[in-house]
Amino acid sequence: MEETKKTNKKAVIGIAAVAALVVILAIVYVVFRQKPVEGSKAITITVVNKAAEETTYEVKTDAEYLRQAMEEAEGLTFSGAESEYGMMVDTVNGERADYNLDGAYWSFYINGEYCNYGIDTQPVADKDAFSICYTLAQ
Amino acid sequence: MAGGGSRTNIAVKDIALIGVMTAIIEVSKLALSFLPNVELVSFWIILFSIVFGWRIFFVVPVFVLIEGSIYGFGIWWVMYLYMWPLLAILARIFRRQTSVWFWSCLSGIFGLLFGLGCALPYVVIGTGKSGILGGLYAGFTWWVAGIPWDILHGVSNFVLMLALYKPMRSVMNRLRKQGIAAE
Numbered sequence: 001m002e003e004t005k006k007t008n009k010k011a012v013i014g015i016a017a018v019a020a021l022v023v024i025l026a027i028v029y030v031v032f033r034q035k036p037v038e039g040s041k042a043i044t045i046t047v048v049n050k051a052a053e054e055t056t057y058e059v060k061t062d063a064e065y066l067r068q069a070m071e072e073a074e075g076l077t078f079s080g081a082e083s084e085y086g087m088m089v090d091t092v093n094g095e096r097a098d099y100n101l102d103g104a105y106w107s108f109y110i111n112g113e114y115c116n117y118g119i120d121t122q123p124v125a126d127k128d129a130f131s132i133c134y135t136l137a138q
Numbered sequence: 139m140a141g142g143g144s145r146t147n148i149a150v151k152d153i154a155l156i157g158v159m160t161a162i163i164e165v166s167k168l169a170l171s172f173l174p175n176v177e178l179v180s181f182w183i184i185l186f187s188i189v190f191g192w193r194i195f196f197v198v199p200v201f202v203l204i205e206g207s208i209y210g211f212g213i214w215w216v217m218y219l220y221m222w223p224l225l226a227i228l229a230r231i232f233r234r235q236t237s238v239w240f241w242s243c244l245s246g247i248f249g250l251l252f253g254l255g256c257a258l259p260y261v262v263i264g265t266g267k268s269g270i271l272g273g274l275y276a277g278f279t280w281w282v283a284g285i286p287w288d289i290l291h292g293v294s295n296f297v298l299m300l301a302l303y304k305p306m307r308s309v310m311n312r313l314r315k316q317g318i319a320a321e
Contacts, residue, residue: 007239014239018246018296022289025250029285032278 041126048133066122086120103137159197175291187229189310217256238303246296253288257281
């Protein structure tokens with residue numbers, strides 16, 4: 001009986017000690033963690049779909065490369081196959097461009113010029129205007 | 139030499155035992171590597187320190203060396219150089235404790251403070267670059283960013299020790315009685 005009491009007391013002290021430390025750490029985290037700040041670069045990403053309809057996304061970001069900026073654009077969805085050159089985008093906002101099927105692909109432009117890099121390596125600078133256009137091969 | 143009773147001479151049986159202990163730690167770590175910050179390394183280091191005594195001070199360096207060989211010798215490896223030996227030393231200091239609650243607490247608190255201990259290299263690097271205040275700030279911000287993972291680490295350490303200490307301790311004691319190792 002006495003032994004059980006002692007064990008229970010140890011259990012309570014043990015759990016309380018660990019729980020107290022968890023609470024202290026949680027408080028330290030909440031008070032001192034790095035707060036997210038609004039991005040320092042203002043860019044636009046315009047999607048031109050198959051029907052030539054334009055949708056523009058204004059993004060404030062600290063992203064170094066286009067992919068992260070696209071991920072941060074609220075409402076913009078995209079997917080594709082990962083390759084050694086990064087993601088090869090084949091679907092934007094649910095619309096798939098299948099080159100094998102009808103010679104269509106998504107082309108990427110920066111400030112009116114064709115992007116020389118994939119989205120994983122295309123640098124992002126303040127005031128850049130990106131376009132993602134559904135394009136048919138000539 | 140024979141029997142492994144001497145601290146200056148390591149018997150073949152001790153070397154084999156050190157190898158088995160290292161393998162158990164390494165395999166356990168790999169098996170749980172898909173769960174971030176949930177590990178059995180702390181559990182085994184504590185248990186082996188209690189049951190197999192001084193041999194742990196051979197097991198830990200070998201384990202740390204294997205980790206570096208597998209994953210590369212990054213800054214995290216420097217942290218391993220002192221964090222795991224520290225746990226082994228603590229377990230040796232308190233080796234006469236038999237309460238599962240004590241060991242669960244020790245393991246849990248070690249997990250909770252693991253990030254704080256690991257921040258030391260960042261303090262040193264930061265101090266070299268921008269003085270002691272810069273170093274402390276670098277270490278502090280690094281530690282704070284990882285606190286959620288430390289909490290997961292500490293809680294899982296506590297629970298794993300609570301669940302496994304008694305059954306594994308009785309198995310280890312039985313092995314020792316059969317002459318696997320002497321203190």
